[in-house]
Amino acid sequence: MTEEPAKKILLGVTGSIAAYKACELVRLFVKDGHEVTPLLTHDAERFVTAHTFEALARREAARELFPHLMEADLLVLAPLSANTLAKLAQGLADNVLTQTMLAYRGPVVAAPAMNARMWDHPATKENTARLRERGVELVGPETGELAEGELGPGRMSEPNEIYARCLAALARGSELREKRVLVTAGGTREPLDSVRFIGNRSSGKMGVALAEEAARRGAEVTLLYANGSVPPPAGIEVVATPTAADLARETLARADADVVLMAAAVADYRPSEPISGKRPKEREPWTVTLDPTDDILAELGRRRTDGQILVGFAADEGERGLERAREKLAAKRGTLFVFNDVSQDDIGFDANQNEVVLVSSTGERKIAKRDKREVAVAILDEVATLLRGD
Numbered sequence: 001m002t003e004e005p006a007k008k009i010l011l012g013v014t015g016s017i018a019a020y021k022a023c024e025l026v027r028l029f030v031k032d033g034h035e036v037t038p039l040l041t042h043d044a045e046r047f048v049t050a051h052t053f054e055a056l057a058r059r060e061a062a063r064e065l066f067p068h069l070m071e072a073d074l075l076v077l078a079p080l081s082a083n084t085l086a087k088l089a090q091g092l093a094d095n096v097l098t099q100t101m102l103a104y105r106g107p108v109v110a111a112p113a114m115n116a117r118m119w120d121h122p123a124t125k126e127n128t129a130r131l132r133e134r135g136v137e138l139v140g141p142e143t144g145e146l147a148e149g150e151l152g153p154g155r156m157s158e159p160n161e162i163y164a165r166c167l168a169a170l171a172r173g174s175e176l177r178e179k180r181v182l183v184t185a186g187g188t189r190e191p192l193d194s195v196r197f198i199g200n201r202s203s204g205k206m207g208v209a210l211a212e213e214a215a216r217r218g219a220e221v222t223l224l225y226a227n228g229s230v231p232p233p234a235g236i237e238v239v240a241t242p243t244a245a246d247l248a249r250e251t252l253a254r255a256d257a258d259v260v261l262m263a264a265a266v267a268d269y270r271p272s273e274p275i276s277g278k279r280p281k282e283r284e285p286w287t288v289t290l291d292p293t294d295d296i297l298a299e300l301g302r303r304r305t306d307g308q309i310l311v312g313f314a315a316d317e318g319e320r321g322l323e324r325a326r327e328k329l330a331a332k333r334g335t336l337f338v339f340n341d342v343s344q345d346d347i348g349f350d351a352n353q354n355e356v357v358l359v360s361s362t363g364e365r366k367i368a369k370r371d372k373r374e375v376a377v378a379i380l381d382e383v384a385t386l387l388r389g390d
């Protein structure tokens with residue numbers, strides 16, 4: 001038995017020649033004292049019977065979507081066939097495994113297994129990218145000799161490797177339990193009149209990915225959302241904060257959170273006298289005076305308590321921008337600054353990918369260009385390290 005409390009594992013098995021390897025995976029979980037509930041597709045049973053899994057797991061396979069399945073700590077899909085992968089990408093729910101995937105909100109680890117050409121097909125690539133975007137962690141497939149005697153990518157990773165990744169996902173899943181995490185996302189809009197505003201290009205993708213990842217790690221998350229273009233995550237508290245003043249008020253009301261991630265692009269200036277109603281079109285120039293807004297991060301820094309993690313985001317340009325992020329870290333009493341270089345078109349504002357430098361008092365770490373969801377994983381890994389005080 002492990003010293004950690006037993007975890008509840010859902011093991012989805014699909015119709016692949018690699019299904020026999022899932023038996024070993026069950027054995028590894030059970031040996032360490034975890035509870036495994038097998039979820040087999042109809043075709044999985046053409047390869048290995050439910051009896052085998054039930055005997056190894058010492059419990060019945062689930063044949064219906066019972067509510068208690070939703071309380072599991074982890075859903076593992078091994079092997080994941082091209083067919084079920086496509087169904088999951090589309091959100092189909094025609095068997096107990098696909099239904100569970102739609103209803104379950106915890107971490108998911110998937111180990112695809114298929115013929116190399118099936119894996120290489122654009123449809124499979126798109127489906128895989130969709131699952132990744134939704135936070136599914138993929139293990140493999142490995143390159144090697146496939147069942148048909150061909151060589152190529154498609155072979156399911158070994159049970160030991162999948163098991164190690166599952167344990168890591170389980171550890172992450174409870175890392176922020178009982179922590180209150182406040183995330184701000186999107187870009188504020190400062191009214192010029194009743195229909196016009198001064199805004200910015202922030203989509204909210206980075207902040208939403210952070211909120212989702214914090215929730216996945218067991219945190220109690222509040223998202224303060226300013227006009228983002230992506231839907232906020234399901235199942236977490238979301239408060240709309242359209243202007244810098246709204247964002248400042250709602251942030252400071254929750255300034256005692258354990259972790260504050262200030263990913264929103266907050267206006268530095270607002271029109272000093274917004275016009276009530278719509279300003280009619282005239283031939284004269286329209287001169288607007290802008291007043292600086294409050295510096296929320298600096299105020300949070302002043303109020304920061306021992307052990308609280310305060311993360312600022314610096315969208316700036318080039319080496320000089322990075323230098324400014326270092327200066328801000330000290331000036332605003334932040335714990336961590338995430339610098340992203342907005343002089344590059346394909347990352348940062350509105351893009352799906354980001355490349356950042358994590359700047360903290362203990363050092364700097366570059367996170368090479370990757371999906372914003374994966375950047376969120378790296379940032380929260382760093383936050384977890386800082387919380388532990390390592």
Ligand SMILES: Cc1cc2nc3c(=O)[nH]c(=O)nc-3n(C[C@H](O)[C@H](O)[C@H](O)COP(=O)(O)O)c2cc1C
Pocket residue numbers: 013014015016017018041042043044080081082083084085113114115118
């Ligand atoms: C011998 C044999 C081996 C197969 N191996 C795989 C495989 O490794 N990966 C895969 O995606 N499909 C494989 N298939 C095809 C799937 O079994 C088929 O697409 C099935 O509809 C999958 O259903 P499921 O996803 O509901 O389990 C194999 C079929 C046969 C007959």
